[in-house]
Amino acid sequence: MWLWLGLVGQKLLFWGAASAASLAGASLILQLLQMVASYARKWQQLKPIPSIGIALPLVGHALHMKPGGKEFFQQLIQYTEECRHLPLLKLWVGPIPMVALYNAENVEVILTSSKQIDKSSMYKFLEPWLGLGLLTSTGYKWRSRRKMLTPTFHFTILEDFLDVMNEQATLLVHKLEKHVDQEAFNCFFYITLCALDIICETAMGKNIGAQSNEDSEYVRAVYRMSDVIFRRMKMPWLWLDLWYLMFKEGREHKRCLKILHEFTDSVIAERACAMKTDEGGQDADRNHSSSKVKRKAFLDLLLTVTDDEGNKLSHEDIREEVDTFMFEGHDTTAAAINWSLYLLGSYPEVQKKVDNELDEVFGKSDRPATLEDLKNLKYLECVIKETLRLFPSVPMFARSLSEDCVVAGFNVTQGTQAVIVPYALHRDPKYFPNPEEFQPERFFPENAQGRHPYAYVPFSAGPRNCIGQKFAIMEEKAILSCILRKLWVESTQKREELGLAGELILRPTNGIWIKLKKRNTDKA
Numbered sequence: 001m002w003l004w005l006g007l008v009g010q011k012l013l014f015w016g017a018a019s020a021a022s023l024a025g026a027s028l029i030l031q032l033l034q035m036v037a038s039y040a041r042k043w044q045q046l047k048p049i050p051s052i053g054i055a056l057p058l059v060g061h062a063l064h065m066k067p068g069g070k071e072f073f074q075q076l077i078q079y080t081e082e083c084r085h086l087p088l089l090k091l092w093v094g095p096i097p098m099v100a101l102y103n104a105e106n107v108e109v110i111l112t113s114s115k116q117i118d119k120s121s122m123y124k125f126l127e128p129w130l131g132l133g134l135l136t137s138t139g140y141k142w143r144s145r146r147k148m149l150t151p152t153f154h155f156t157i158l159e160d161f162l163d164v165m166n167e168q169a170t171l172l173v174h175k176l177e178k179h180v181d182q183e184a185f186n187c188f189f190y191i192t193l194c195a196l197d198i199i200c201e202t203a204m205g206k207n208i209g210a211q212s213n214e215d216s217e218y219v220r221a222v223y224r225m226s227d228v229i230f231r232r233m234k235m236p237w238l239w240l241d242l243w244y245l246m247f248k249e250g251r252e253h254k255r256c257l258k259i260l261h262e263f264t265d266s267v268i269a270e271r272a273c274a275m276k277t278d279e280g281g282q283d284a285d286r287n288h289s290s291s292k293v294k295r296k297a298f299l300d301l302l303l304t305v306t307d308d309e310g311n312k313l314s315h316e317d318i319r320e321e322v323d324t325f326m327f328e329g330h331d332t333t334a335a336a337i338n339w340s341l342y343l344l345g346s347y348p349e350v351q352k353k354v355d356n357e358l359d360e361v362f363g364k365s366d367r368p369a370t371l372e373d374l375k376n377l378k379y380l381e382c383v384i385k386e387t388l389r390l391f392p393s394v395p396m397f398a399r400s401l402s403e404d405c406v407v408a409g410f411n412v413t414q415g416t417q418a419v420i421v422p423y424a425l426h427r428d429p430k431y432f433p434n435p436e437e438f439q440p441e442r443f444f445p446e447n448a449q450g451r452h453p454y455a456y457v458p459f460s461a462g463p464r465n466c467i468g469q470k471f472a473i474m475e476e477k478a479i480l481s482c483i484l485r486k487l488w489v490e491s492t493q494k495r496e497e498l499g500l501a502g503e504l505i506l507r508p509t510n511g512i513w514i515k516l517k518k519r520n521t522d523k524a
Contacts, residue, residue: 039095042413046097049090049410052079060092070509072234073395073502076100080424087408094236096121098398098417099407102424104431104455106407110399110418111454111462117142120398120417122233128257129225130327131320134467142464148313149321149467152301158471159371160296161202165475166368168197169482171211176487179516184492186511188338191479195334196222198475203325204267205297221259226331228253230503264319264326271299298325325468331505332393333472337479338512339391340384342498343438344484345491345514350440351484354380355519358485366485374477382440384476388458390438392422395502397460422457423502431455436495490515 039058055061066072080102083089089100101107110116118138130136134145151157172194179185193210196219200208210219228249232238244250302318313321344351357379362369398419405412412418427435431451432442441447459466466472483489492513499509 042097042415045411045413046090046416049088049099049412050083050086051090052083055092058095060094060096062092062094065093070499070501073500076396076421076502077424080421084428088410093417096417097413097415098419099412100419100421100424101407102421102428103408104425104428104452107420107425107457107461108452108454109405109407110401110420111457111460111464113405114463115402116399116405116418117464118400118402120400120419122398122417125229125232126327128253129229129260130324131316133320133324135324135328145317145321146467148305149302152298152305153467153470157296157301158474161198161471162369162371162374162474162478163295164201165198165478166482168194168201168211169479170368171197172479173482173486175211176483176516180487180518182516184513184515187341187514188334188508188512191337191341192331192334193219194479195330195337195475199326199330199333201295201297202471203298203322203329204264205271205295205299206267217259218263221256221263222326222330224252225256225260226327226504228256260323261319264322265315268299268303268315268318268322271297272303275300275303298322328466329468329471333475335391335393335505335507336384336388336472337476338508339506340387340476340480341483341489341514342491342493342508342512343387343390344383345489347438348490350383350438351489353440354383354484358481362481362485369478369481374474374481377477377481379440380477380480381473382443384473384480385443385456385458386438386440389426389432389442389456390436391506392426392458393505394458394460395423395506396421420457420460423506426456426458428455484519486519488517488519490517 043057051061053061053064056063066075079089080100084102087103087106089102091098091100101110119136123136127136132141134142134149137145172190175190176187190211196210197208200206200210208216208218210216213219231249232244232253238244238247238250245254299318299322302313302321304312306312344354357377361373361376396419398417401412401414401416401418403414407418426432429435432455454461459469459472492515493510497510498512501507501509
C-alpha cells in the first residue's frame with residue numbers, strides 16, 4: 001500500500017510539475033505574442049516616416065550598421081547629409097525604433113517639451129556608476145534635484161573655482177612648454193588630465209594630481225569605465241547584468257565601479273567630517289579643519305543644500321551627483337579645448353585675432369586670469385562657440401518619448417528613441433552658410449540675431465539643458481587664455497585625418513597633433 005501511495009504521489013508531483021511548466025511556457029508565449037503585436041503595431045504606425053534602405057522585421061537596419069564607434073558615427077553623418085532635405089530620418093535598431101533629428105524646428109519640438117524629458121534607455125548602462133543623478137533621473141526626482149542644484153551653479157559661486165582652474169592651467173602650460181620648437185605631438189591627453197584635475201578639485205575638493213601622476217588608480221578607472229560603458233551599449237548580448245559578469249569586461253566593469261565608488265565615498269566622508277568639526281566652534285578644531293577645507297567645492301555645497309521641505313541630500317544622493325559631475329564635467333570640456341586648439345592652429349588669422357584680444361585684456365602681464373578678464377575675452381568666447389558648432393563635445397543624445405507626439409507632420413509613437421544629432425544640426429546651411437568653415441564671427445551678437453534658437457544646442461536646450469554650461473565655458477576660457485598667452489599653436493592634420501568617432505563624446509581617434517612656438521616670436 002505504501003508503495004502504491006508513493007507511486008501515486010510521484011505521478012501527482014509529475015503532473016503538477018508538468019502543469020506548472022505548461023503554465024510558465026504559456027505565459028512566456030503570451031508575453032512574446034504581446035511583444036510581437038506591439039512591435040508590428042509600431043512598425044505600421046511609423047511606416048510613413050522616411051527611412052534609409054530596407055528595414056528587416058525584428059532585425060531592422062542592424063545589419064546595415066557599422067559596428068565600430070568611428071565607422072558608425074561617420075555612417076550616421078553620411079545619412080543625415082544625404083537626407084538633409086528630409087525633416088527626420090527613421091532607423092530600426094533591432095526591434096527598437098529611432099528617429100534622427102537634425103532640423104532646428106523639429107529638434108525644438110522635443111527639447112522644449114516639459115513631458116519628453118526621459119533619457120534614452122541606453123543611459124541605463126550609466127546607472128551602476130552614476131545612480132539616478134541629474135543625468136539619468138526623470139520625473140519628480142529629476143525636477144526636485146534640478147531645482148535644488150541650480151543655485152550651486154550660480155556664477156558668483158563658480159568664481160570660487162577660478163583659482164583652481166588658473167593653477168592647473170599654469171601647470172599644463174609648463175608641461176606643454178617642453179614641446180616648444182620640437183616635433184609635432186598629440187596634445188589630447190595633456191588637456192584631458194588638466195581637466196580631470198580641475199573637476200576633481202572643484203567637485204570634491206580633492207587634488208588627485210592627474211597631471212603629475214597620470215597612472216593613478218582613480219584616473220585609470222575613470223577612463224576605463226567610460227570605454228567599457230560605451231562598448232556595452234553597442235553589444236546587446238552584454239545587456240543582461242548576470243550574463244555580463246561572466247565576461248572579462250563585465251568583471252572589469254565591477255572592479256572599476258568599486259574603485260570609483262570607494263574613492264567618492266571616502267572623500268564625502270572626509271569633507272563631511274571636516275565641515276562638522278569646523279562647525280564645532282573650537283579654535284583648535286577650526287584651525288585643523290581649515291587646512292583640510294581650503295576652498296569650497298561642489299561637494300561642500302551638496303552637503304548643505306536642502307529641498308523645499310528642508311530635507312538634506314543623503315550620502316547616496318550626494319555620491320550620485322558628485323559622480324555625475326565627474327563623468328560629465330571633464331571629458332566634454334577637455335574635448336572642446338582640444339578642438340579649439342586644433343582649429344586655432346589650422347586658422348592662424350583667427351589665432352592672431354585672439355592674440356590681439358589677449359594683449360588688450362592682459363597686456364604683458366602674466367598674472368592669473370580674473371573673472372572680469374574672462375568676461376572681456378569676447379572674441380575667444382566666439383571661438384569656443386564656433387568650435388562647439390563644428391565639433392560638439394556631445395555629438396548626439398537621445399530621449400525616449402514618454403507619449404506620442406507629432407514631428408514635421410509625422411506621428412512619432414511613445415517609446416521611440418528621438419536622437420538629436422548636434423553634429424548634423426550645426427551644419428544646416430540654412431542657418432550656417434558654408435557650414436564647414438571656421439568663422440567665430442558667426443557668434444557676434446549682430447550675426448546671431450534672428451537665428452533659430454534650436455539651430456545650435458551644444459549644451460542641449462529646454463528644461464533638460466546642461467546645468468554646468470557656465471562652468472564649462474569659464475574653464476575653457478581660463479585654460480585657453482593661459483595657453484595662448486604663452487604659446488603659438490600650429491596644427492599638422494587635415495580635417496579628414498582626425499578620424500572622428502562619435503562615442504560618449506566626439507573624439508579624434510588619431511589624436512590632436514600640434515606644434516608649439518613661443519608666442520612672442522610670432523607677434524611681428
